[in-house]
Amino acid sequence: MALIQADRVKETSTTTGTGNFTLAGAATGFRTFSTGVGVGNTCYYVITDNSSYEVGLGTLNSTSVLARTTVLTSSNSNNAVDWGAGSKDVFTTYPGSKAVILDDSNNLNIAGNGSAGGTFNIEGDLKNTSGNFTVDPATQIFEIKGSGSTEGQVQLNCAVNTHGQKITAADHAVSATNTLTLPGGSTIGNANATLVSDTGTQTLTNKTIDAAVSVSAAGAITSGTVVSDVDGNLRDIPVSQNLSANYTLQISDAGNQVTVNSSNVVVTVPTGVFAVGDIVSIISVNGCTATLACTAVNAVKAGDLAATASHTLDANGVANIMFTYTADLAVLTGNVSGVE
Numbered sequence: 001m002a003l004i005q006a007d008r009v010k011e012t013s014t015t016t017g018t019g020n021f022t023l024a025g026a027a028t029g030f031r032t033f034s035t036g037v038g039v040g041n042t043c044y045y046v047i048t049d050n051s052s053y054e055v056g057l058g059t060l061n062s063t064s065v066l067a068r069t070t071v072l073t074s075s076n077s078n079n080a081v082d083w084g085a086g087s088k089d090v091f092t093t094y095p096g097s098k099a100v101i102l103d104d105s106n107n108l109n110i111a112g113n114g115s116a117g118g119t120f121n122i123e124g125d126l127k128n129t130s131g132n133f134t135v136d137p138a139t140q141i142f143e144i145k146g147s148g149s150t151e152g153q154v155q156l157n158c159a160v161n162t163h164g165q166k167i168t169a170a171d172h173a174v175s176a177t178n179t180l181t182l183p184g185g186s187t188i189g190n191a192n193a194t195l196v197s198d199t200g201t202q203t204l205t206n207k208t209i210d211a212a213v214s215v216s217a218a219g220a221i222t223s224g225t226v227v228s229d230v231d232g233n234l235r236d237i238p239v240s241q242n243l244s245a246n247y248t249l250q251i252s253d254a255g256n257q258v259t260v261n262s263s264n265v266v267v268t269v270p271t272g273v274f275a276v277g278d279i280v281s282i283i284s285v286n287g288c289t290a291t292l293a294c295t296a297v298n299a300v301k302a303g304d305l306a307a308t309a310s311h312t313l314d315a316n317g318v319a320n321i322m323f324t325y326t327a328d329l330a331v332l333t334g335n336v337s338g339v340e
Contacts, residue, residue: 001059004043006036010091013047018080021047021058021066021090034063036092042069046093047081054081055095066090072097146172237281243267243290249321254278260290260313267313271296274323282319289315302333 010030011023026032037043037060045058045066054074059067071080072095102108126133135142144152151171157164170176183193196202206216213223240256241247248268249258258267258280267282267290274280284290292299292311299321300307313319319334 002041003057004037004041005094006031006043006092009033009036009043010089013088013090014086015088016083016085018068018082020061020068021088023064023066023090027089027091030091032063033060033066033090033092039063043092044072044095044098045090047083047088047090049083049086049088052076052081052083055093249273249280251278253280255280257281257283260284260288261286263288264291266291266293268293269297269299269321276323276325279320279322282313282321284313284315284317287315289313289317292319292321300331302331 008030009032010027011025011032012027013021013024015021023033026035033043039060039062042057042059045056045068047054047068052075054068054076055072056068056074057070057072059069061067068080071078074081076082100108100110144154146152146169151169153166153168155164155166184190194202196204207214213221216222237255237257239259240253241258243258243260243265244262246266246268247258248270251273254274255278260267260282265288269292282290282292290313292313293309294307294311295309298307299309299311301311311319313334317334322331322333324331
């Protein structure tokens with residue numbers, strides 16, 4: 001059933017009383033209700049005998065029967081007219097109380113609800129006189145379409161509308177369909193909040209990175225599990241090499257232990273590889289000794305004043321090599337002895 005606003009629809013009738021009207025055929029130069037409105041549809045009608053009148057919303061129940069569904073105005077105090085004998089004209093109309101027109105300022109004011117079946121173009125602003133401007137789509141999704149190479153965006157302006165910030169969808173190429181949820185509620189104590197940028201410098205306070213790691217207001221990091229980096233558990237010293245032949249230290253050995261499990265192995269400490277603050281631990285096992293060749297760097301055993309080109313790592317000994325002051329100055333501690 002649809003409301004039909006049809007032109008040049010007019011018939012005559014001799015119906016009496018307050019019930020449905022039986023239509024007797026189109027007046028000269030006009031169409032019938034069944035042609036212009038269609039059976040099952042509604043329309044606004046007028047009935048008049050040139051004395052009494054009735055304006056209402058009618059339903060065409062059949063090709064010749066118009067039900068007087070709702071009376072809008074009439075000569076009977078806006079109630080259904082009890083028609084007497086005689087001929088009446090019945091025709092479609094556009095009631096003033098239902099008319100949508102521009103006022104004397106060329107503004108369109110609609111007190112009720114409106115609907116648009118296709119594209120609704122607006123050149124200007126959508127405004128209301130008070131309260132929030134609300135939108136209530138059936139899916140609860142307000143969708144901003146993209147166009148060509150530009151993704152959908154929402155711009156929030158400053159108070160004087162001289163500039164604004166945009167919220168934009170991810171690039172089409174990434175095929176993003178995920179949902180982003182704003183922080184709020186009990187998770188932030190219902191306090192006002194500012195979103196964190198991935199490019200700006202901002203301070204995070206009292207944040208839990210996951211269920212096991214949190215950062216306090218004082219900056220303390222607490223972990224309920226193992227804290228690791230690319231080399232593993234930070235409480236451990238991972239083994240980067242297990243040597244049975246001569247070897248030159250590499251940057252990947254920094255922060256790790258190099259194990260020597262064969263006698264007479266020479267471990268060379270190179271120049272230009274390590275940075276100030278890097279530490280490498282050399283450990284001999286199985287009763288083996290090793291030679292630390294330090295001809296390319298200035299290697300000083302802790303407590304000595306002069307650099308030594310070669311150092312011997314005792315059997316089952318530990319030597320910690322720390323690069324300090326400059327990257328080419330290494331300080332050795334542990335079970336080592338210097339040899340010129």
